[in-house]
Amino acid sequence: MWDWEFAFYVMPDILKAIRVTIAATLAGFALALAVGLALALLRRSAFKPLSLATIGFIEFVRSTPLLIQLFFIFYALPLSTGISFSAFQAGTIGLGFHYGTYLSEVYRSGIDAIPRGQWEAATALNFSRLRTWTKIILPQAIPPTVPVMGNYLIAMFKETPLLSAITLVEMLQTAKIIGSDCYRYLEPFTLVGIFFLLLSYPASVLVKRLEFQLKQQ
Amino acid sequence: MGMPSKVEIETETDSMTDEPIVRYRKVAKNFGELQVLKKVDLDIAPGEKIAVIGPSGSGKTTLARLLMTLERPSSGTIEIDGELLWHEKVNGKLVPAGEKHLQHHRGKIGMVFQQFNLFPHMTVLRNVAEAPIQVLGLSQKEAQKRAKQMLAKVGLADKLDAFPSQLSGGQQQRVAIARALVMRPKVMLFDEVTSALDPELVGEVLTVIKEIAAEGEMTMLLVTHEMDFAREVADRIIFIDDGKIVEQGTPKALFKHPRNPRTRSFLSRFRNNNWKDS
Numbered sequence: 075m076w077d078w079e080f081a082f083y084v085m086p087d088i089l090k091a092i093r094v095t096i097a098a099t100l101a102g103f104a105l106a107l108a109v110g111l112a113l114a115l116l117r118r119s120a121f122k123p124l125s126l127a128t129i130g131f132i133e134f135v136r137s138t139p140l141l142i143q144l145f146f147i148f149y150a151l152p153l154s155t156g157i158s159f160s161a162f163q164a165g166t167i168g169l170g171f172h173y174g175t176y177l178s179e180v181y182r183s184g185i186d187a188i189p190r191g192q193w194e195a196a197t198a199l200n201f202s203r204l205r206t207w208t209k210i211i212l213p214q215a216i217p218p219t220v221p222v223m224g225n226y227l228i229a230m231f232k233e234t235p236l237l238s239a240i241t242l243v244e245m246l247q248t249a250k251i252i253g254s255d256c257y258r259y260l261e262p263f264t265l266v267g268i269f270f271l272l273l274s275y276p277a278s279v280l281v282k283r284l285e286f287q288l289k290q291q
Numbered sequence: 292m293g294m295p296s297k298v299e300i301e302t303e304t305d306s307m308t309d310e311p312i313v314r315y316r317k318v319a320k321n322f323g324e325l326q327v328l329k330k331v332d333l334d335i336a337p338g339e340k341i342a343v344i345g346p347s348g349s350g351k352t353t354l355a356r357l358l359m360t361l362e363r364p365s366s367g368t369i370e371i372d373g374e375l376l377w378h379e380k381v382n383g384k385l386v387p388a389g390e391k392h393l394q395h396h397r398g399k400i401g402m403v404f405q406q407f408n409l410f411p412h413m414t415v416l417r418n419v420a421e422a423p424i425q426v427l428g429l430s431q432k433e434a435q436k437r438a439k440q441m442l443a444k445v446g447l448a449d450k451l452d453a454f455p456s457q458l459s460g461g462q463q464q465r466v467a468i469a470r471a472l473v474m475r476p477k478v479m480l481f482d483e484v485t486s487a488l489d490p491e492l493v494g495e496v497l498t499v500i501k502e503i504a505a506e507g508e509m510t511m512l513l514v515t516h517e518m519d520f521a522r523e524v525a526d527r528i529i530f531i532d533d534g535k536i537v538e539q540g541t542p543k544a545l546f547k548h549p550r551n552p553r554t555r556s557f558l559s560r561f562r563n564n565n566w567k568d569s
């Protein structure tokens with residue numbers, strides 16, 4: 075049965091591991107934002123082979139499980155290429171590229187929603203390609219996508235326990251270690267679940283509110 | 292010895308002002324099977340005001356968009372200021388122009404669109420000042436000074452901090468005019484700039500354009516359905532039908548004595564207006 079004393083006893087360790095979970099989420103998401111934008115832009119390239127290769131890459135990454143990608147980066151890459159990453163780095167790269175392919179679609183929908191007239195006005199004013207993107211298109215394309223991006227951030231956060239499979243000592247891994255040390259799993263796993271809930275529920279409320287505010291505009 | 296004096300250079304450029312500033316030569320444009328411009332020839336003199344009229348779908352917008360480099364001609368050439376717009380010489384051979392060449396010549400041309408196309412995420416002031424900063428490389432201060440002058444000219448000095456969504460259509464279109472003018476183009480294209488406006492807002496926009504026209508130097512190509520406005524502002528009227536310039540002439544000649552039956556039939560739809568009387 076539930077043991078309060080044990081729960082309080084293990085809580086500090088799990089709370090400490092929250093920092094790893096959050097750090098991995100933020101690092102992975104930052105990379106996903108960059109990768110997503112790069113993929114969205116490459117996909118629009120007028121150079122067909124590049125655009126097709128990008129689409130191929132996106133489809134490939136999206137149709138294979140994140141876990142396999144993590145194993146590949148963490149275990150297979152060092153043996154076959156000699157490039158090796160720490161568990162945290164491998165986790166960040168895995169999350170970043172996997173979610174980057176999803177975010178590229180979000181960017182794409184935002185960019186596609188910009189009326190043609192905006193591009194034409196930028197051309198008529200002789201904006202360079204780069205400035206058209208940075209001053210005209212992206213500042214309009216990105217704000218409406220923020221709620222969707224936020225939902226992906228929350229989804230990614232909830233997937234970080236996968237990183238325990240590549241030895242990252244995040245919350246779940248910590249709970250597992252405690253469990254096997256003390257032969258009690260109920261409290262540590264429950265606490266991990268509660269902490270995920272405590273972070274992701276307010277975040278999703280925030281996203282809903284953002285979404286509402288955007289609709290009002 | 293040898294070096295011409297500054298005065299001589301100026302004399303030379305003066306003597307060249309009779310050269311057309313824009314020259315369309317056998318310009319055709321196809322969209323797939325559809326040929327929307329058919330070997331159009333058109334010379335525009337510096338400072339000339341040309342009104343382009345014609346039925347909807349006849350190719351008027353396309354004519355302007357080709358000069359603004361928004362659409363590439365299928366064949367033929369366009370010259371701006373004596374230089375080819377859509378072609379460049381590489382190793383003595385004419386090839387389709389690259390982005391750099393286009394960027395170099397595009398600065399001479401400005402355009403105002405039917406749908407305004409203001410940047411909704413920027414204030415009125417930034418809408419006008421952004422291109423001078425980003426494209427001409429002016430300092431923020433200098434760009435804003437220029438932008439404020441232009442906005443005063445179109446009667447919007449009190450709207451600097453408003454966003455486009457807070458303005459009426461007429462005000463938005465005047466911002467768009469200021470935004471194009473602030474770049475100091477040599478040629479301004481106006482594509483049915485009042486067609487999207489409520490009737491009561493048309494006047495304020497046409498007034499602003501008439502004022503710019505009255506200053507004289509700006510070369511203008513005005514696609515319009517406003518026949519009174521065309522007659523008042525234009526040196527020459529061009530009637531386009533089915534991708535061809537069917538007839539052209541002074542407003543007086545074209546409106547009072549149209550020779551081509553298609554011109555006559557088109558103009559008869561505007562009979563209610565009082566253009567015939569004056």
Ligand SMILES: Nc1ncnc2c1ncn2[C@@H]1O[C@H](COP(=O)(O)OP(=O)(O)O)[C@@H](O)[C@H]1O
Binds near residue numbers: 322327348350353
């Ligand atoms: N991007 C395009 N793709 C296909 N057809 C087009 C395109 N732009 C214009 N057209 C067609 O070309 C013809 C001329 O269009 P346009 O120049 O806009 O005429 P106007 O301005 O005189 O009404 C129309 O039939 C129009 O449907």
Ligand SMILES: [Mg+2]
Binds near residue numbers: 352
């Ligand atoms: Mg048109």
